[in-house]
Amino acid sequence: MAKKNKAWELLHDPEYNKSTSFSKEERKELGLRGLLPYRISSQEEQTIRVLANLKRKETDLEKYILLASLRRRNSRLFYRTVIEYIEDIMPIIYTPTVGQACVEYSHIFRESTGFYITPKDKGHIHEMLDHWPSKDIKAIVITDGQRILGLGDLGSNGMGIPIGKLSLYVACGGIPPNQCLPVMLDVGTNNQELLDDPFYLGYPHKRLQGRAYNALIAEFVEAVQKKYPGALIQFEDFLTPNAYSILNKFKDKVLCFNDDIQGTAAVALAGVFASERITKKAFKDLKIMFLGAGSAATGIADLMVSAFMEAGLTKKEARERLWFVDVGGLVVKSRKNLMPHNLPYAHKHKKMSFLTAIESVKPDVLIGATGVPGLFTKEVIQGMSKINERPVIFALSNPTSKAECTAEQAYKFSKGKVVFASGSPFEPVIYKSETFYPGQGNNAYIFPGLGLGAIRAKAKKIPDELFLIAAKTLAEDVSEDDIERGALYPPLKQIRATSLNIAIAVAEKTFELGLSERKRKPKDMRGFIEENLYDPEY
Numbered sequence: 001m002a003k004k005n006k007a008w009e010l011l012h013d014p015e016y017n018k019s020t021s022f023s024k025e026e027r028k029e030l031g032l033r034g035l036l037p038y039r040i041s042s043q044e045e046q047t048i049r050v051l052a053n054l055k056r057k058e059t060d061l062e063k064y065i066l067l068a069s070l071r072r073r074n075s076r077l078f079y080r081t082v083i084e085y086i087e088d089i090m091p092i093i094y095t096p097t098v099g100q101a102c103v104e105y106s107h108i109f110r111e112s113t114g115f116y117i118t119p120k121d122k123g124h125i126h127e128m129l130d131h132w133p134s135k136d137i138k139a140i141v142i143t144d145g146q147r148i149l150g151l152g153d154l155g156s157n158g159m160g161i162p163i164g165k166l167s168l169y170v171a172c173g174g175i176p177p178n179q180c181l182p183v184m185l186d187v188g189t190n191n192q193e194l195l196d197d198p199f200y201l202g203y204p205h206k207r208l209q210g211r212a213y214n215a216l217i218a219e220f221v222e223a224v225q226k227k228y229p230g231a232l233i234q235f236e237d238f239l240t241p242n243a244y245s246i247l248n249k250f251k252d253k254v255l256c257f258n259d260d261i262q263g264t265a266a267v268a269l270a271g272v273f274a275s276e277r278i279t280k281k282a283f284k285d286l287k288i289m290f291l292g293a294g295s296a297a298t299g300i301a302d303l304m305v306s307a308f309m310e311a312g313l314t315k316k317e318a319r320e321r322l323w324f325v326d327v328g329g330l331v332v333k334s335r336k337n338l339m340p341h342n343l344p345y346a347h348k349h350k351k352m353s354f355l356t357a358i359e360s361v362k363p364d365v366l367i368g369a370t371g372v373p374g375l376f377t378k379e380v381i382q383g384m385s386k387i388n389e390r391p392v393i394f395a396l397s398n399p400t401s402k403a404e405c406t407a408e409q410a411y412k413f414s415k416g417k418v419v420f421a422s423g424s425p426f427e428p429v430i431y432k433s434e435t436f437y438p439g440q441g442n443n444a445y446i447f448p449g450l451g452l453g454a455i456r457a458k459a460k461k462i463p464d465e466l467f468l469i470a471a472k473t474l475a476e477d478v479s480e481d482d483i484e485r486g487a488l489y490p491p492l493k494q495i496r497a498t499s500l501n502i503a504i505a506v507a508e509k510t511f512e513l514g515l516s517e518r519k520r521k522p523k524d525m526r527g528f529i530e531e532n533l534y535d536p537e538y
Contacts, residue, residue, distance in 0.1 A: 102157045
């Protein structure tokens, strides 16, 4: 086979390729003459061309495939386009489109972008990491694909999630792409439709469980500590029992967190903090009800306990402010077979249905984290509106098709009274000639800045205090103009600046708690963090 020359390899290196932006001088110096069209395009012109090509695509999945191809071909152009047009691009490279991309992943696979581990690799993970091209890894996102968004068990097709999350680490947090590692722990799938699919690319067996599963996780975490000491591990979309088991095992030993439990908690808490400025109700006086009692909802409650305690309540008083409803109705002490993470929130109260519980408990805030669409019915929203002048309702399930209600339903059924936020984006809603702007409580507001701050501060671990300061910082970044529009989160277009503010606050708190591996705290924390931010411009 003929060996390719360096100029040709340069044009196919996504990190260094500038395509038609190479200048005349560069083309001559690098041996590129004859390998590119005559016209020299600026990077700005290239981004405009990308947007024009996206508009030609008829479906969001086709747009996802186009952008994935661009990232593999010219990563700097990809990230500049994402950064400059984040409001248009994020819904394509992440929720909601990434959900459909995961469903179709084996069918749209073009080129490997991540790192795969199967049960067959036990005992070899450390040496396998040598195969990854970059040796300076700072951020890792790993999933086992068992609970992808609200879509369930997608097996190795779930690789779209780590890839999408790390794209946001780069675009929103400024972590260089060559420091990011997406990992699929492909331990099989219990999704028979995938096992029967001749094009499915994953480990074609039922899911590994128990000791063998836990041993594979432990080997991976240990291998990362040896290969990439100080790298951040983000656990993503694990089934609730495994999510808690893994987090509880490693959270005090290595730099890691679970985004579904802790990232979701921080972004939801930030939204509730911001809602104080609309409802005029102090956080410490709120009663909050959750529909859904899985890892996301319980993670939010756990962080809220810390926030309530910081506001002066005891742990017992804090837990008494937090109520859960699941498929069995109100979570109460008399219920049997509750999960361990639900027990602290099982109150001494009569069993009752969701609607009856709203009437009895009279919550100020209602948070949905079920993965089941339509559960916030007209009766539910009207019930919340009856007991609150400005009911706060968060429909956090992703993707958009799984939201507990739409923004339009929330504003219409509440007659414009609701303070609303969702996990996936909704367009502004016009109700009775007034325009309402729903907030998007997306974890992307938290994890890139949190991760950046923890990495730069060389944090040993990530305790609740870091998520709490991240939530406060995000809430403080909501402007008065945002509040007047009814939005509980800053505009996506300023997410990179918000992430930087969160990173600074997290790094400062890391030093304050004595959790930094660094010997000295930088005098200028903002400058210290800014100096290494990834800049995709040529």
